[in-house]
Amino acid sequence: MKLVHSKAYAAIMVSACLYAQSNSTHAELHIKLQQPTWEFLLHNQPQPTTELSTQAQLASSESHFASKIQPLLAAQKYDAVLKAFNERDIKNDSAALRQLRGQILLSMQRTKEAEQALLAAIELMPNLALAHRSLSMVYMVEKNYVAASKHLRKTIELGVADAQVYGQLAYVNLQQGQAASAVAGYQYALLLDSDNQQWQQGLLYALINSQAFDQAQALLEGMLQANPKDTNLWLQRGQIALKQQRPQQALSSLETALVLGENNADNIATLAQLHIQSGSANRAVTLLANNITKMVANNNKIEVIDQVCAWLAYQQQWQQLANLTQALQKNTNNIPAHYRSRFAVYAAQVAQSNGKTKHATKLLEEAVNNDPSNGEALLTLANILRSQQRTQRANLYYIRAEALADYKERALLGRAQLEIDANNYPEALRLLRLVAQLNPARTDVLANIQSLENLVRNRS
Known part of the structure; x- marks a missing residue:
């Protein structure tokens, strides 16, 4: 007599395949984007004192000092300019010189000292627009976006409203989560x-963060069109497509980025998963196999490979599964034991599909050695041994699997x-009743229990 649903316990495991369906083909995918480089400081170099006078006039006693540092400023020799400033007491300087000192310090990335100098300039002249603008830069560098926003708004209020100021304020708002x-x-x-x-890149990020995907797509x-070889733009196109549930456009965008030189492991893994979802397993396996070294260097990417393997096993695409497991064998030293165990089970499935039961058994034993809690390996090995009528060893592996909560029911069966x-029907009945208690x-x-009970009654 055989249990009605004994096929569920054949050597090809089922639960991993179900895992592949629920995770590999439907998991939310993401594309890793490079953060843009914002270059606000390039447009805020210290200005010669003659230009500063339009907003803050030099004191007559400062004209000699101004003429002394003018050529140094023109040559951008800021160390020498700062040395000259350090020979002066800032308390005796006008707002114009305090502001210039702050700009010099900001250019040298000495932000704390720059902040003090610029605040000192504003103390003398509260409506000094360039000092507010430079001070906003200090706070942006220090990521104090609340303070940066305050001084940028003051700059605009004072009549300085060029593209740079609006762009900086937009950036500050974006960093504070104010995408709109x-x-x-x-x-x-x-x-x-x-x-x-x-500004185009900033607007794109802001539109994406405000969920305005149609506008972002148009931009x-x-x-x-202007920069067709910009890899990051293609990655962003792919990310927007994912947000809009357009996987084919995401796939084509990532493929283009790959041609242009993209080699980030996260994005290659995402592309492979998109190919799995679209049914192009060959391309998915090629991507993973060709980049296997960088994939196994990251546990998150190993999980993706695991999911793809499980999906291939479920689809019985044995040749592709063989290609992927063979690529993995070259990097086994870099793979955690838990995953080595799982990959050995997949390789065993390939061996079984080719009728190589002996090799499959060896691989399953390796899987159990790598991870004694791998219930799939224990059950699959037990099933093979049972089919070979090696009942004592099979029973030992079933008992080991039974100790694992997720596999207890199948092990009891x-x-x-x-x-x-x-023909030990009373013991079989006892075990089946335990299964019924676990899963009513x-x-x-229940039908198998009834059949066995009838058989036992007829025998007696």
Whole structure:
């Protein structure tokens, strides 16, 4: 007598395949984007004192000092300028010189000292626009976006409202999670400087963060026309497509990025998963196998490979599964024991599909050695041994699997089948009743119990 649902316990495991269906083909995918480089400081170099006078006048006693540092400023020899400033007491300087000192310090990335100098300038002249603007830069560098926003708004209020200021304010708003305000700021910046790629990139990020994907898509297509070889733009196109549930566009965008030189492991893994979802397993396996070294260097990427292997096993695409497991064998030293065990089970499935039961058994034993808690390996090995009528060893592996909560039910069913094969129906009944207690919804088990009870009664 055989249990009605004994096929569920054949050597090809089922639960891993179900895992592949629920995770590999439907998991939310992401594309890793490079953070843009914001270059605000390049547009805020210290200005010669003659230009500063339009907002803050030098004192007559400072003209000699101004003429002394003028050529040093022109040559951008800021160390020498600062040395000259250090010979003066800032308390005796005008707002113009205090502001210039702050700009010099900011250019040298001495932000704390720059902050003190600029605040001192504002103390003398509260409406000194350039000092507020430079002070906003100090706070942006220090990531104090609340303070940066305050001084940028003051700068605009004082009449300095160029593209750079609007772009900086948009950036600050974006960093504070105010994506809608950032959109408006970047749009103002682009009105004043329409070809500025930094403002375009900022607007794109702001639109994506405000969930305005259609607008982001339209902007991005224009940016791609101007820069078709910009890898990061193609990655962003893919990310927007994922957000809009358009996997084919995401796939094609990532493939283009790959041609242009993209080699980030996260994005290769995402592309492989997209190919699995679209049914192109060959391409998915090629991507993973060709980049296997960088994949196994990251546990998150190993999990993706595991999911793809499980999906291939479920689809019985044995040749592709063989290609992937063979690639993994070259990197076994870099793979944690838990995953080595799982990959050995997949390789065993390939061996079984080719009728190589002996090799499959060896691989399953390796899997158990690498991870004694691998229930799939224990059950699959037990099933092979049972099919070979090596009942004692099979029973030992079933008992080991039974100790694992997630595999107890299947292990009990395997043991019950062993007892049925040995015509030990009372023990088989006891084991099946344990299964029924664990899972009362198993009507097939209840039917098997009834059949066995009838058989026992007829025998007596």
